[in-house]
Amino acid sequence: MIATSKDARLAALKRWNDMIHNSSNIFSSNNIQGSSPPSVFVGSHGYPNVLAGPLVPPEFGDTTILDSPESWTGRPISDIIRYRMNLIRGIKSIPARVTTSRYVQDLQDLAMGKNPTDTDMTFSGSIRGAGLADGHDAPYGPTGSIQESHISNITPDRTIQRLYYDTDLGTSEAVVQLYKEGASISRIQKCFSVGVFGIERRLVPTKWSITATDDIISKYMIQNIQEYPLVDSYRVHTFAHMGNSYCVILWPRRWAFGFSEAWYANGRILYGSDCEMGSGFRGPPNTAGAYYAARLAVAEYMHKNHFQGGAIVIREISPNYSIPVGVWQVREGVRASLQRHATICHSMDECWATSCSTMQIPKEGWLMQEGISRVVRQRTLSEYW
Numbered sequence: 001m002i003a004t005s006k007d008a009r010l011a012a013l014k015r016w017n018d019m020i021h022n023s024s025n026i027f028s029s030n031n032i033q034g035s036s037p038p039s040v041f042v043g044s045h046g047y048p049n050v051l052a053g054p055l056v057p058p059e060f061g062d063t064t065i066l067d068s069p070e071s072w073t074g075r076p077i078s079d080i081i082r083y084r085m086n087l088i089r090g091i092k093s094i095p096a097r098v099t100t101s102r103y104v105q106d107l108q109d110l111a112m113g114k115n116p117t118d119t120d121m122t123f124s125g126s127i128r129g130a131g132l133a134d135g136h137d138a139p140y141g142p143t144g145s146i147q148e149s150h151i152s153n154i155t156p157d158r159t160i161q162r163l164y165y166d167t168d169l170g171t172s173e174a175v176v177q178l179y180k181e182g183a184s185i186s187r188i189q190k191c192f193s194v195g196v197f198g199i200e201r202r203l204v205p206t207k208w209s210i211t212a213t214d215d216i217i218s219k220y221m222i223q224n225i226q227e228y229p230l231v232d233s234y235r236v237h238t239f240a241h242m243g244n245s246y247c248v249i250l251w252p253r254r255w256a257f258g259f260s261e262a263w264y265a266n267g268r269i270l271y272g273s274d275c276e277m278g279s280g281f282r283g284p285p286n287t288a289g290a291y292y293a294a295r296l297a298v299a300e301y302m303h304k305n306h307f308q309g310g311a312i313v314i315r316e317i318s319p320n321y322s323i324p325v326g327v328w329q330v331r332e333g334v335r336a337s338l339q340r341h342a343t344i345c346h347s348m349d350e351c352w353a354t355s356c357s358t359m360q361i362p363k364e365g366w367l368m369q370e371g372i373s374r375v376v377r378q379r380t381l382s383e384y385w
Contacts, residue, residue: 015323030123030144032088035060035116036151037067040107041089041140042193044205048097052194052203053090054110054149055140056119063116069138069186069328073336074241080325084139090121090146096203099195104203106151111190112164114157120150136207136289138326159183163197171198175213176220185296186328189213207289210327214292219280221296221303226255226278228302231309234345236354239337242329243320246313246337247355248298251348253310254278255302258375259294261287262361263317269361273371286371289327290315297334310375314366316359348376 039055057063065071066083092103099108110117123144159181163174174197178188193209195201204212230252237248260273274285276295285291294313302308313334345351352363366372 030126031121032056032058032090032123032127032144033060033120034058034118035063036110036113036119037063037065037087038110038113038115038117038190039067039087040111040190040194041137042203042206042209043091044207046093047205048095049093050096050203050205051091051093052104052107053092053146054107054119054121054151055087055089056121057086058088059086060118061116067138067186068184069326069332070184072329073332077242077321077323077325080138080242081323085141087140088121088127089140089143090123090149091143092146094203099201099203103149104194106149107194108164108191108196109154109156110151111194111196112154112156112160114155117151117155118153120152121146122148136210136327138328139323157183157187160187160191160196166197167199169197169199172216174198175216179217179220185213185217185331188217211289211292214289214296214327214331218292218296218299221299222255222280225299225302225308228306228308230254231302231307234347234351235342236345236351237337237340237342238355238358239333239340240358241333241336242325243318243322244329244333245316245318245359246333247358248334248337249312249314249348249351249355250309250342251351255308256310256375257295257298258312258372259285259287259291259315260313260366260369260372261290261315261317262365263321264319269365271365271369273369275371275375277375290330293327293331294334297331297338300335301338312372312375314355314359314372316361 034057036054036056041055043051055067057066066087072080094104124147125145127142127144160178163169163178175188175192189209191197192213193204193206195203231250235250239246256277258275260271262269262271272287274287274291298311298313343354345354356363
């Protein structure tokens with residue numbers, strides 16, 4: 001029986017992995033040649049030894065869309081599944097702390113590639129279905145153990161390459177610098193994962209690097225945000241895609257952030273929630289990587305517009321969200337919400353009425369969640385001035 005957010009994620013992941021297993025006979029050859037988007041993946045099982053390798057489709061040309069989450073906003077889940085089923089994952093077991101081998105350097109070159117890169121993988125056996133999707137990254141298709149691999153026609157991104165050669169620059173500083181120079185979150189995460197930058201370099205499992213990238217960049221922006229003036233109104237932004245409905249409430253107060261998600265299981269509504277005040281968030285969130293993805297999108301919006309405020313993000317997950325496609329869709333869903341015209345309200349009650357008019361779950365359900373109630377009800381010094 002589904003009873004917790006973890007159980008709900010596992011049930012959805014099982015649907016994807018069953019699909020992969022039933023489709024594993026699509027690729028019968030032990031060799032794949034094609035243009036990697038470019039894309040790399042590092043698994044967490046067995047850490048500090050990891051299964052790492054490129055993701056390659058059996059086709060050449062411009063395959064960028066197959067691993068470009070920033071371009072997927074608003075697309076149906078069927079499109080994402082089609083993109084990802086075409087990516088075959090090659091794996092090889094390697095120590096996470098050893099980044100000087102030719103194989104790892106090839107993965108780093110691939111991650112730094114500016115355009116799709118020609119890749120040739122020969123497997124030690126047949127390609128098979130894999131149950132390795134974890135809900136953090138976008139899913140991928142069948143997997144094979146690499147016997148031999150070659151990459152060619154690489155055009156490196158000079159900005160990333162410069163950071164690669166800067167061995168005195170810390171990982172967090174490199175992540176922020178790359179973001180400030182316009183690199184996409186997904187590109188930064190891939191480079192982080194294969195140890196492209198930092199002082200003590202290592203391979204980082206993809207699901208960890210996704211969360212770390214969102215966390216590092218949003219912390220950088222929040223430090224600046226807390227020096228900005230307060231937002232001047234109560235605002236509500238909404239957006240829906242892929243069976244997920246988002247509402248973002250902003251209002252005048254010092255920086256605070258709350259995130260809550262709700263889904264339906266066995267005729268019940270289940271919740272997960274987290275929050276932080278000015279001192280930041282500590283401990284693993286109940287809502288996992290979704291929390292950091294949503295926080296990054298909100299911090300990005302405030303930083304761009306030079307104000308700070310209280311922010312609440314609520315996410316209603318419908319049964320139509322049948323396959324987990326990664327926390328990128330949370331980040332991009334909240335980003336899309338904030339890019340849409342805001343509804344200006346006169347009070348927090350009006351914000352909640354506006355938000356809940358687009359969802360099935362009533363205001364009372366959201367306000368019962370600690371991650372939301374703490375942010376809404378905590379009084380600030382400015383209220384007493």
